Amino acid sequence: MPSEKLRHSVRLKVAAAGLAGLASLATVAGLRAEAPAPAPAPAYVPTxxxxxxxxxxxxxxxxxxxxxxxxxxxxxxxxxxxxxxxxxxxxxxxxxxxxxxxxxxxxxxxxxxxxxxxxxxxxxxxxxxxxxxxxxxxxxxxxxxLNRAVVAIKVPQAAGVADQEFTPAKE
Ligand code: HEC
Missing domain, CATH: 1.20.120 (Four Helix Bundle (Hemerythrin (Met), subunit A))
Known part of the structure; x- marks a missing residue:
């Protein structure tokens, strides 16, 4: 059977650990509050x-x-x-x-x-x-x-947009 003295010392240690835990939580919270806000994402600039x-x-x-x-x-x-x-x-x-x-x-x-x-x-x-x-x-x-002759555009010969109806609806 653990002596009364031993039980007392265990209780003290548990309490001390609890306090230490609380203290470290407080530190983390403090650090979080002081951390600078993340920089906003740079705007996407299309070329x-x-x-x-x-x-x-x-x-x-x-x-x-x-x-x-x-x-x-x-x-x-x-x-x-x-x-x-x-x-x-x-x-x-x-x-x-x-x-x-x-x-x-x-x-x-x-x-x-x-x-x-x-x-x-x-x-x-x-x-x-x-x-x-x-x-x-x-x-x-x-x-x-503008020195982009490599971009050569032509009149379409046949072109399709798969998901759109171009034939006009009958009125
Ligand atoms: C006032 C000038 C100008 C006019 C008018 C113009 N373009 Fe361009 N275009 C450019 C420039 C400059 C580039 C190259 C941009 C680069 O390389 O960063 C380009 C590039 C392109 C490209 C290549 C893009 C790629 O990434 O492959 C296509 C496709 C294109 N143009 C289509 C057209 C079409 C279709 C027309 C006419 C309806 C047209 N452009 C009219 C200036 C023009």
């Missing part, structure tokens, strides 16, 4: 190239698809979106190697954009083809001017 393949190239294809499906309403919608996407690239990346993206873009795309808008309004596929070829040439003239 011109990211924006081209994410926002320009798909709309260039979809514009063609829509007109070739006789969907003039969607062609008009997508033409507006393509122009808007170019404007956003100009704001996100105002300078490309010291050149104003907005100015270069306006110089090459303004005319084909206006001609495309007319062709779409008149539902004229012949005029659309011509202006779409001019727009495609405009894409390449900017790529060449």
């Amino acid at each position: 011109v190239s990211d924006l081209m393949i994410a926002t320009i190239q798909p709309r260039h294809i979809r514009l063609w698809l829509a007109a070739h499906s006789g969907n003039w309403a969607f062609s008009a919608y997508e033409l507006g979106n393509l122009k808007g996407a170019f404007n956003r690239v100009s704001r996100a990346q105002p300078l490309v190697e010291g050149n104003s993206f907005a100015e270069m873009n306006a110089a090459v795309t303004q005319e084909p954009f206006e001609a495309l808008a007319q062709a779409i309004k008149q539902k004229d596929i012949g005029r659309f083809e011509q202006s779409y070829a001019d727009l495609t040439a405009a894409c390449n003239s900017c790529h060449q001017a």
Whole structure:
């Protein structure tokens, strides 16, 4: 049988361990409170190239698809979106190697954009083809001017977007 003295000393040791535990918890809590807040994640800044393949190239294809499906309403919608996407690239990346993206873009795309808008309004596929070829040439003239001739854009021969209906719904 443990003596009363032994039991007393065990109780003291348990109590001491408890206090030490509490003290170390307090220290950890104190450290946590003093730790600096983690730095916010740096903003993701898309490059011109990211924006081209994410926002320009798909709309260039979809514009063609829509007109070739006789969907003039969607062609008009997508033409507006393509122009808007170019404007956003100009704001996100105002300078490309010291050149104003907005100015270069306006110089090459303004005319084909206006001609495309007319062709779409008149539902004229012949005029659309011509202006779409001019727009495609405009894409390449900017790529060449900025030493990116390796990026060669062409009029789609056949293109598909697997999950979207381009044929207009019957009214
Ligand atoms: C005002 C200039 C300008 C115009 C107009 C322009 N682009 Fe670009 N594009 C660029 C530049 C600059 C790059 C290369 C960016 C880089 O390498 O960082 C590029 C790159 C690209 C790329 C390659 C991206 C990659 O990562 O593979 C594609 C695709 C592209 N453009 C599509 C188009 C299409 C389609 C059009 C016309 C509807 C167009 N671009 C019009 C400036 C332009």
